[in-house]
Amino acid sequence: MTSQPRPTQADVARLAGVSTATVSYILSGRSSRSTPASPETQQRVFDAMEQLGYNPQWAARALKRRPSGIVTVLTHVPLPTLSSELISQVQDLAGAREMETVFLQYSDDASLARQLRLVRGGLADALIVMGLENMAEATQSRLAALPIPVLAVANEAPPGLSLIRRHERAALIDLFAHLRRSGSQGVHYVTATPRVNRRVLDRRTAVVTEAAAITGVVPVLHRVAVAPDPVQARAILDGISVDGTQAVVCQSDRMAITLACVARNAGIAVPGALRIAGMGNIAEGALTQPSLTTVGVRDPDYRSVIGHLLDRAEDPTIAPETFDTPWELLVRDSA
Amino acid sequence: MTSQPRPTQADVARLAGVSTATVSYILSGRSSRSTPASPETQQRVFDAMEQLGYNPQWAARALKRRPSGIVTVLTHVPLPTLSSELISQVQDLAGAREMETVFLQYSDDASLARQLRLVRGGLADALIVMGLENMAEATQSRLAALPIPVLAVANEAPPGLSLIRRHERAALIDLFAHLRRSGSQGVHYVTATPRVNRRVLDRRTAVVTEAAAITGVVPVLHRVAVAPDPVQARAILDGISVDGTQAVVCQSDRMAITLACVARNAGIAVPGALRIAGMGNIAEGALTQPSLTTVGVRDPDYRSVIGHLLDRAEDPTIAPETFDTPWELLVRDSA
DNA sequence: CTGAAAGCGCTTACAG
DNA sequence: CTGAAAGCGCTTACAG
Numbered sequence: 001m002t003s004q005p006r007p008t009q010a011d012v013a014r015l016a017g018v019s020t021a022t023v024s025y026i027l028s029g030r031s032s033r034s035t036p037a038s039p040e041t042q043q044r045v046f047d048a049m050e051q052l053g054y055n056p057q058w059a060a061r062a063l064k065r066r067p068s069g070i071v072t073v074l075t076h077v078p079l080p081t082l083s084s085e086l087i088s089q090v091q092d093l094a095g096a097r098e099m100e101t102v103f104l105q106y107s108d109d110a111s112l113a114r115q116l117r118l119v120r121g122g123l124a125d126a127l128i129v130m131g132l133e134n135m136a137e138a139t140q141s142r143l144a145a146l147p148i149p150v151l152a153v154a155n156e157a158p159p160g161l162s163l164i165r166r167h168e169r170a171a172l173i174d175l176f177a178h179l180r181r182s183g184s185q186g187v188h189y190v191t192a193t194p195r196v197n198r199r200v201l202d203r204r205t206a207v208v209t210e211a212a213a214i215t216g217v218v219p220v221l222h223r224v225a226v227a228p229d230p231v232q233a234r235a236i237l238d239g240i241s242v243d244g245t246q247a248v249v250c251q252s253d254r255m256a257i258t259l260a261c262v263a264r265n266a267g268i269a270v271p272g273a274l275r276i277a278g279m280g281n282i283a284e285g286a287l288t289q290p291s292l293t294t295v296g297v298r299d300p301d302y303r304s305v306i307g308h309l310l311d312r313a314e315d316p317t318i319a320p321e322t323f324d325t326p327w328e329l330l331v332r333d334s335a
Numbered sequence: 336m337t338s339q340p341r342p343t344q345a346d347v348a349r350l351a352g353v354s355t356a357t358v359s360y361i362l363s364g365r366s367s368r369s370t371p372a373s374p375e376t377q378q379r380v381f382d383a384m385e386q387l388g389y390n391p392q393w394a395a396r397a398l399k400r401r402p403s404g405i406v407t408v409l410t411h412v413p414l415p416t417l418s419s420e421l422i423s424q425v426q427d428l429a430g431a432r433e434m435e436t437v438f439l440q441y442s443d444d445a446s447l448a449r450q451l452r453l454v455r456g457g458l459a460d461a462l463i464v465m466g467l468e469n470m471a472e473a474t475q476s477r478l479a480a481l482p483i484p485v486l487a488v489a490n491e492a493p494p495g496l497s498l499i500r501r502h503e504r505a506a507l508i509d510l511f512a513h514l515r516r517s518g519s520q521g522v523h524y525v526t527a528t529p530r531v532n533r534r535v536l537d538r539r540t541a542v543v544t545e546a547a548a549i550t551g552v553v554p555v556l557h558r559v560a561v562a563p564d565p566v567q568a569r570a571i572l573d574g575i576s577v578d579g580t581q582a583v584v585c586q587s588d589r590m591a592i593t594l595a596c597v598a599r600n601a602g603i604a605v606p607g608a609l610r611i612a613g614m615g616n617i618a619e620g621a622l623t624q625p626s627l628t629t630v631g632v633r634d635p636d637y638r639s640v641i642g643h644l645l646d647r648a649e650d651p652t653i654a655p656e657t658f659d660t661p662w663e664l665l666v667r668d669s670a
Numbered sequence: 671c672t673g674a675a676a677g678c679g680c681t682t683a684c685a686g
Numbered sequence: 687c688t689g690a691a692a693g694c695g696c697t698t699a700c701a702g
Contacts, residue, residue: 006482008678008679008680009679009680009681010679010680018688019688019689019690020679020680020681020689021681021682021688021689021690021691022687022688022689024680024681024682025682025688028681038687041688055452055455055456056456056679056680057398057456057457057679057680058394058453058456058457058458059393059394059395059397059456059457059678059680060394060398060678060679060680060681060694061456061679061680061681062394062680062694063392063394063398063678063679063680063681063693063694063695063696064679064680064681064682064693064694065680065681065682065694066694068394077422077423087412087440088412088442091440091442091446095445095446095449100449100450100452100453101440102437102438102439102453102458103437103438103439103440104437104438105422105426105436105438107423107426110430111426111430114430114435115435117390117435118393118435118437120390121390121391121392121393121394121396122392122393122394123393123437147341229622230622230623230624231622234624261596261600261624262624264599264600265596265599265600265624287564287565287566288565289565289596289597289600343694343695343696344695344696344697345695345696353672353673354672354673354674355673355695355696355697356672356673356674356675356697356698357671357672359696359697359698360672360697360698363697373671376671376672391695391696392694392695392696394694394696395678395694395695395696395697396695396696396697397678397696398678398679398680398694398696398697399678399695399697399698400678400696400697400698401678
C-alpha cells in the first residue's frame with residue numbers, strides 16, 4: 001500500500017503533451033470523434049499511462065456517463081441461493097459488453113436496505129435478484145420500483161420485474177407418477193420452515209400437494225430448518241417406515257442429498273428401502289451416490305434471459321419479460 | 336422500472352427551500368458545521384427527500400470525499416473459499432462504520448484483472464482476498480501494490496499485505512499422533528491438484544508430510560481434482576485397505592465429508608474400518624454423521640483482524656500486520 | 671444559523 | 687487532427 005496521490009488523467013495528459021480530452025478519447029476507444037488520435041500520439045499516451053500507473057477513477061467516470069457499467073447480483077447469505085451456472089453466465093455476458101459484475105449479499109432486512117441504497121445510489125445498471133420469493137412483500141415492491149431493470153428468479157412478483165419462472169407442476173406430476181409406478185404407496189414431502197415470506201413456500205407446498213393429489217396420493221408433510229441438518233434428517237427418517245413402500249420428496253436437492261446420506265449411514269438402502277427425490281437439479285446431485293432423482297431444468301442456460309436484462313439496461317423502453325423454464329423429471333438412481 | 340430523471344440534492348433543496356449545502360449537511364449528519372440546521376428545517380428537508388424519493392448518488396459522493404465507504408471481498412468462483420463467519424463479521428464491522436460490503440468474484444486471470452480494475456478505480460477502501468495462495472505470483476504482487484490496504488488469508492505473501500496466517504504444524508502433529516494412538520498404521524493424504532500456483536499446495540503437502548514424519552509415519556499421497564467428487568473418492572477408497580489399520584487425512588473438510596459419505600455408502604464403517612480426518616473446521620463438519628475429526632480454528636473470530644484492516648483504511652500510516660491463528664486438533668467421531 | 675462557490679476526475683459537445 | 691470549457695451530483699471550507 002503506497003499512499004502517494006493517484007495520478008489523474010491530467011497527469012497523463014501533461015506527460016504525454018496532449019489534452020485530457022485526447023487521453024479520454026484514447027482511453028475509451030469510443031471515438032465519436034471524427035478521427036482518432038494519430039498512432040504516435042496514442043502510443044505516447046499509453047506510455048504515459050503505463051509510466052504513471054494510471055487507472056481511471058471509476059466514480060468520476062460513472063458520474064459523467066450515467067450508466068455505471070456494473071451489473072449487480074443480489075443474493076442471500078448464508079443460504080446459498082446462487083446457481084453457479086447463472087453466475088458464470090452473467091460474468092461472461094457482462095464481460096462481453098464491457099460491464100463488471102459485482103455481488104451484494106444480504107442477511108437480514110437491515111443489510112438488504114443498505115445494499116439497496118448502494119444500488120439506488122447508482123452502483124448498478126441492472127440487478128439480478130436471487131431468492132426474491134423469500135423477501136417481504138414490501139421489499140419486493142421496493143425492488144420493482146428501482147430505476148434500473150431487475151431480473152428475479154421467482155414464480156410470482158410485483159409487476160415491473162423481468163422474471164425467470166419455473167414451471168414445476170408438470171414435472172412434479174411426472175415425479176409422483178414415477179414414484180407410484182415404482183411401488184411407493186406413501187409419499188412424504190420435506191420442506192423448510194419459511195423465514196420471511198411464508199406465503200411463497202406455502203404456495204410451493206400447495207403445488208406439490210396438488211401434483212401428488214392428481215396421481216392419487218396425499219403426502220405427509222415434514223417441516224425442517226432451512227439449512228439441511230443431519231440431526232433433523234435423522235428425526236424425519238425415524239418417523240418413516242423403510243420397507244420400500246415409502247418415498248420422500250424434498251424441497252431442495254441439498255436437503256435430499258443430506259437425507260440420502262444420513263439414510264444410508266443408518267443402514268437404510270436407497271432406493272431399495274426408501275426412495276428419495278429432490279428438487280432443483282443442482283450439479284452435485286448427479287455425482288452423489290446414489291445419484292439423485294430430481295425435478296429441475298435439464299441444462300440451465302440463462303444466456304438469453306441475461307441478454308434481455310442487459311438489453312433493458314441499454315434501452316429503457318424495452319418492457320420487462322417473463323421467461324418460462326420448463327422443469328423436467330430427471331430420473332436417476334435414488335428413486 | 337421508471338425512467339424519469341432521478342431527483343438530485345438540488346431538487347430536494349429547492350423543494351425544502353434551503354441550499355444544497357444544508358441538505359448535504361443534514362444528510363450526512365457529520366456536522367463539521369458549528370451548528371446543525373434547526374429541527375424544523377431538518378424536518379422539511381427529510382420530508383422533501385421522502386416526497387421526491389431522493390437517493391444520494393453514490394458516484395458523486397465518492398468522487399468528492401475520497402474514501403468510497405466500501406470494503407470489498409474478492410473471492411474465487413466456483414471454488415468456495417469463503418468462510419461464512421468471515422463474511423458475516425466483515426458485514427457487521429463494516430456496517431458499524433457505515434461502510435458497505437461488496438463481493439467481487441473471479442474465475443480466471445481475465446476476470447481477476449477486470450475486478451482489480453474496479454478496485455483500483457476506487458471501488459474499495461479496503462480489500463479482503465480469499466484464496467491468495469492459489470493466485471499467480473504476479474497477481475499477488477499486483478494486489479500488494481494496490482493503493483488501499485489489503486488483507487489476505489495466506490501463510491505466505493509479498494510484503495505490504497496484512498495477513499491471516501494459519502499455523503497448521505502443531506495441530507497436524509497432534510492429529511497424526513492421535514491417529515497413531517488410535518491404531519492407524521498407515522496414513523493417506525488426499526490433496527487437490529493445484530490449479531494455478533502449485534508451489535503453495537506443495538508447501539502444504541510438505542508441512543503435512545513433515546508432521547507425519549515426526550510421529551513416525553510416511554503418508555501415501557493421493558491427488559484429486561479440486562471439487563470433491565464421489566467417483567474419485569471411490570477410486571481412492573478402492574486402493575486402501577479397510578481393516579481398521581488405515582487413516583485418511585484430507586486437505587479440506589469438504590473432501591473429507593464427501594469421502595466419509597462415500598465410504599459409508601460402500602459399507603465401510605467410519606471410523607471402525609477406516610479413520611477419516613479433514614482440515615479447516617467448517618461448520619458442516621460438526622453436523623455430519625459421523626461428525627468430522629479435523630484440524631482448524633476452534634472458534635473463527637476475525638473481528639480484530641478486520642478491525643485492523645478498516646483502521647488501516649482510515650489511517651494509511653498504520654503498517655500491515657500479520658495475525659496468527661492457532662490451529663487445533665478437534666477430535667470428533669470420524670477418527 | 672445558512673448560502674454561494676469551488677472543485678473532486680472524468681466525458682463530450684463544440685470550436686478551432 | 688486537437689484543445690478549452692462546461693458540467694455530472696455531490697461536499698466543504700469560507701463568508702456572511
